[in-house]
Structure formats: C-alpha cells, structure tokens
Amino acid sequence: MGSGKHKLAPPDPGEVPKAVINRLSLYLRELQHLLRSGKTTISSSQLGRLLGFTDAQVRKDLTCFGHFGHPGIGYRCEELVAAIRRILGTDRVWTVALFGVGNLGRALLGYKGFGAKGFQIVAAFDQDPRKADATIDSIRVHPMDRLEEIVAHQQIQLAMITVPASAAQKVADLAIAAGVCGIVNFAPVTLSVPEDVSLVGVDLATELEQISFSVANRLISR
Amino acid sequence: MGSGKHKLAPPDPGEVPKAVINRLSLYLRELQHLLRSGKTTISSSQLGRLLGFTDAQVRKDLTCFGHFGHPGIGYRCEELVAAIRRILGTDRVWTVALFGVGNLGRALLGYKGFGAKGFQIVAAFDQDPRKADATIDSIRVHPMDRLEEIVAHQQIQLAMITVPASAAQKVADLAIAAGVCGIVNFAPVTLSVPEDVSLVGVDLATELEQISFSVANRLISR
DNA sequence: CCGTGTGAAATCGTTCACAGCC
C-alpha cells in the first residue's frame, strides 16, 4: 500500500476544536499566497504574525494532525500546503450543487476560486421553470423536480443553498434524501439536518451585525 | 429624553466573548421569525432548542447585558428583539458602501434583508470606469477615485469589500482613510487594519473547507 | 542559535444546580 511520507495522526474527530479547522483554512490560504511570492519555508511565528495568531497557536494547531515542521528550519510551504489539504480533505475534488439561482446563486456560480480549492460546482437548480435548462458560467441549471435524479446520477456530495428562507428547509431535505452529505446554507434561517450531514450557515446580515456591535461598542475587532 | 425601560448593563467590552455576539444575531433572527408567526413569549429552553443551544447558554448570553426575562413567563419576544437590536447597535440605520461591483458585489447590492436589519447600502464603487455611473438596484455606482469624497460626504460608516484579493488591502486603506470604521471583507486575503477599525472576514472557500473536513472525517461505511 | 513539539499552567467559555420570583 502507498506509504505516506507523513503519517496523518489519528484525526480523532471529536477531539479537534472547530476553531482549529477554521485556522487551518487560513493557514492554507496564506501559504498559497506565500508560495506564489516565492517563499519556500516559514516559521510558526512568521505565519502567526501574518494572520494575527501566536506562534504557539500555529504549532499546536498543526500538531493535532502530525509532525510537519523541521526544527531550526520551520515549515516547508509546499509540504505544509499538501498536508493541510490532506487534513481538510481538499486534496481531491468535491462535487457541489447549487440550489437557488437568484442574485447570490448566480454570483457563486461565477465565483472563481472554488475550483482551485477543490470544489467543482457541477449543477444548479431553480424552482422557476423559466430559469431551468439555461447554462450559467457553463453550469447547467435544472428544474427542482429533477433534483433527486441529477444529484444521484452525478454523485453530488455537497450543496450550497441560496434559495429564499421559506424554501430552504424543504430544499435541504430533498438534497439530503438524494445523497448530499454536507451543506453550506446562505438562507437566513436555521436548518435542521440529520447527525450524519454536515452543516455550515453563512448569514450575510449576521456578519454585518458583528461589525455593528463592535463599532457601536468601540471594540477592537477580532 | 427617553429614559430606557431597561438599563443595558455595562457592556464591559473585553468581557463579552465574540461567540456570544454571534449567538445574539441568531436569537434575533429566530425571534423575528417567531414574532411573524404570532408567538409573543418564549422560554430560554424553547429558544435554545430551536437553535441547538442549551437553556443555560441562552440565559447566560442575555444576562451579559441586562435583565430581560420574566421569571415564570420567559422572554417577551418583542421586548427581547428590541433589547438585542439595541445591544447589537442595529436599532439605528448604518450607512454602508460596497466596493467592487463584480458578481458577488452585484448580488449583495440586490440582497433584500440588509435594510430590514438596519443596514442601508448607499453607494457602490468600482475600478472599471465602464461600470461607473450606472445604477444597480437603485444604488449608484461610482468610480473609485471618488471614494474619499463620497464616503466623507455621505457619512458612510461601514464597508463591504468584494474586489479581487489583489486589490482588497488598497481599497480597505482608502476606505478607512475616508472615515469607514467597520469592514466586512469577502476577498480571500487577510487584511490588516488599525485597531480602531472593526473587521470581519468572510471567505466562501473557507466555509466549504469546513464542510469538506467534517464530511471527510466521518466514518463512511459502505 | 533558531525553531519545533509538548506537558503544565493559565485563561476562557459552558454547563450545572439551585435560590428567588411569578
């Protein structure tokens, strides 16, 4: 069997704080910028400074998953990028469907950068029959009633939900029934999903409210 | 002058966890749904169950800011909505400018629901002169070189940044120089801002990576 | 030396359990 160069320490899922995973994404993004600018190695303190974290935090986060650093040297950027992608599961391509081709949905269909990160949007769906069977940014838009058929047939794994709040739970239920196992929900409503489906909610108004609070209270952000 | 019915306890800024503010937004959203469906009071355990939190959590979060509940009754929805809006600072209208009229920028300009939450987008800016002086969803698009003038003149307080990553820091610097004191950054890059400016970053790829991780680390049988 | 990895200590956030009130 393929002998990995590095062992990925037992992920032991319940044991890794969600916040660590968030930071891993940020490390990855920063490392990819650094690579593009020609940097080949970086220390935990440099990486931390770029993102506003301490060096100890960076090291602790990484050692949750294995030994990626080189004492006296730091981390090799390329190596660490590969390791983090493996940890996040983005060293392969995920198939994604988008539900709700409104303003936000169209924007996400056109968003460059999902592809490079390992996410390929392979289908879109909309309730409105007039939107169906169009092609937006080379992604086919289907009517909702073909959801089950197409999700199953194209082996779609993840969903992005950009339908109105009133329709979001129904759409989520259908997508899950058809086999989707992870959802990013942009509708401003709390979805309930079975335990074996992963869910992240992104509410644009909520993000503004965080800013409103900290400005109103003259807080220092982050 | 209006003497507040409830004293807002000293926010004591460093003492309120950021996570509390996030949950407050969710409580608010849920309460507004409940109000619309005719509910007038709710207990901490009911509200918690709707959102996946414990009753103690809900109460602790709220008592950071004052005494809003009624023993034996629960919380009156309308009262609590007003209290949370006051805490978040959304009991008044914030003026917002959007920078970068690409796919995502246009989607945000058309997003209904900012208005109802107390955020009014009053201007947009784009580098491309061909986009300037258009009107999208009744919001005027200006060329970037009028940024300072217009932000100052329209007293714009908050910024949403939807320009490409390579331009985001420059745009943030200009917006801050012109008087903006809070930023929601959608560009996939880490911005650095002065301490007295609030910053929240929203990276769409990062959200998908959270899902990827949790799906990839689930025990998939079969 | 510099820089990682890591137990131990400190800090922070959540849950418990109960006093007090309607």
Added chain:
DNA sequence: GGCTGTGAACGATTTCACACGG
C-alpha cells in the same frame, strides 16, 4: 408549577516555558 439569574464546577482552549533536534 414553570422559569429566570447566577455563583460554582467543569471542560475546553490558549499560552507559557522548556527539552530536544538541525
């Protein structure tokens, strides 16, 4: 009876400090 508000217990995460490796 039902429910809030809250100190105290608990659990989790972050920071510290140092042993060890290049």
